[in-house]
Amino acid sequence: MIRRRHLLQASAGLLAVPAIVEKVGAQTAFDWKQFKGTKLEVNLAKSPRSDVLQAHQKEFEELTGIKVGSEQIPEQQQRPKVAIELSSGRPSFDVVNVALHVQKRLIEKGKWLADIRPMLKDPKLTVADFDYGDFSPAVVKAATAPDGLVHTLPLNQDLFILFYNKALLAEKGLSVPKTYAEMLDAAVKVTDKTKGVYGFVGRGLKNANMALFDTILLGWDQETISADGKTLLMDTPEAIAAGQYFAKLMRETSPPGAVGFNWNESQTTFSQARAAMWLDGVGFSAPLVDKTKSKVVDTVGFAVVPAGPKGHFTATYIDGIGIAEGSRNKGAAWLYCQWATSKAMCLEMLRTGSGTPGRASSYADEGVQKGSPFPKEWFDTVKASLKIARSGLPEIVAVTEFRDVFGIAITNTLGGADVATELKKATETFKPVLAKELT
Structure with missing residues (x-):
């Protein structure tokens, strides 16, 4: 039947x-x-x-x-x-x-x-x-x-874009950020913990956070793995710099508990006007303009992901x-x-x-x-x-394990752990997995 x-x-x-x-x-x-x-x-x-x-x-x-x-x-x-x-x-x-x-x-x-x-x-x-x-x-x-x-x-x-709250940015006299540096600066200025308003919200949850981190990493004009699929690039100076940026952004300007947020918690936070900016997939746009689900119907804005210090790309x-x-x-x-x-x-x-x-x-x-x-x-x-x-995440069989291993490392950095240490440790952990896949 x-x-x-x-x-x-x-x-x-x-x-x-x-x-x-x-x-x-x-x-x-x-x-x-x-x-x-x-x-x-x-x-x-x-x-x-x-x-x-x-x-x-x-x-x-x-x-x-x-x-x-x-x-x-x-x-x-x-x-x-x-x-x-x-x-x-x-x-x-x-x-x-x-x-x-x-x-x-x-x-x-x-x-x-x-x-x-x-x-x-x-x-x-x-x-x-x-x-x-x-x-x-x-x-x-x-x-x-x-x-x-x-x-x-x-x-x-699915393309990552920047969702922004026009009213929250306007209150501080801020324009839509064009670079990651501007986005961090705007997020810091908007954050008012006494009012429960934050500058940024995004995926902090292990595994899920890799989709967001990969988007940010592209701003340093780098992939997670080499073009031939044989060498991990997650402990390079560029990856560490991207990780430090992400950790600072989340630690200083995101709501309490964001370390455990997936896209749905991030979407809810933004739709309730509790965060000025949110980076995630454009496919999550619909509820934001639905008056039965969103408080930002009249104030939500949509923009291209900001440029990084070495490139302007978004993950798809x-x-x-x-x-x-x-x-x-x-x-x-x-x-x-x-x-x-x-x-x-x-x-x-x-x-x-x-x-x-x-x-x-x-x-x-x-x-x-x-x-x-x-x-x-x-x-x-x-x-x-x-x-x-540009394509997000590496095209490998063990991509779920990749997201788990490095996702935990990123989550740890959001909690205060050293970025370089965590990424190097995760790289060493995943190397045998990749090597096995290549044999």
Whole structure:
């Protein structure tokens, strides 16, 4: 029996949008009903993108005659569940949403997902206007294995941006910071612990904090690992300087307990006007402009991540959607993946602020801002961020362990430990793990 887990709530904005099934099915010669009657299971990580897919799921079912059972699972539980089921060869799902910045090498090593190249080339299976060439080179690279196998379609490229509170900065006569030095200075000036107002909030929690640290590290024009994937770069002078900056920013200008914050606690703090600035993924924007969830609807601003002393970059983290190799419904699953990453659905994700698609056409659409809850500043920030985006986190099998080991080190520095000592110790701890992977 097909399993169904629907959203307990869907935002009014998503439910109110017009049906887009007509746009997706514009090529009438294509047989969308070729797998009519198939029952399909879809495993999604909990996110605003998944909200959009579930909000429009009935449209896909009407278009194809395929019955879909979809569920959203928080990423902390979804990732290990997906790994266990895919490695067993008998997953309970046909379609799966994966975080390529975390699961890419695992997927490729285990050959867990089907190669979609044959389906992409088959006009009976791929609608004529799908336009795979519309995806950016960066997201296509992330969805492609070293041997050329294409295991996923790009669903989203989350970009780190700066959320700021216009009112809190204006009270101190401050402009939006253009550099990390300016951001620290502004955060210090805004912080008023007696009033419970802080200059900055961000991820301090081990593992989760590495996404933020990696963004800051790019300001020193450095990755976490060498280009050939063989040498750790987490104890260099640049990494230590970035770590010292991050520790000072969090220690002096963040709320008590921020050392244990993930994105959700940071988002809540910012949305309640308790922090002037927050660095995190643009995909978390939607609740900030929702009057039922946010106190900063009229004061929230969006800006490009500040420049560091040696470079101006932001990290991007790419999600994909693919077909389980063990699925018996690959044809129907492929139709779902096409629909989920179609131009119409990508445009809807951008319009609602639920994601930043990997399709170039999404940003060229002049009507995307119409009916959107986001101001022009948000769209301008996204476009500018795409130009300075670099992949976040190393592409290695043991990326979760990497995040754990170095995440603990970063957390320790936020608590007062010496940055150089912690990063050097973590580097020595992780070296054998990387060496084993390379053998």
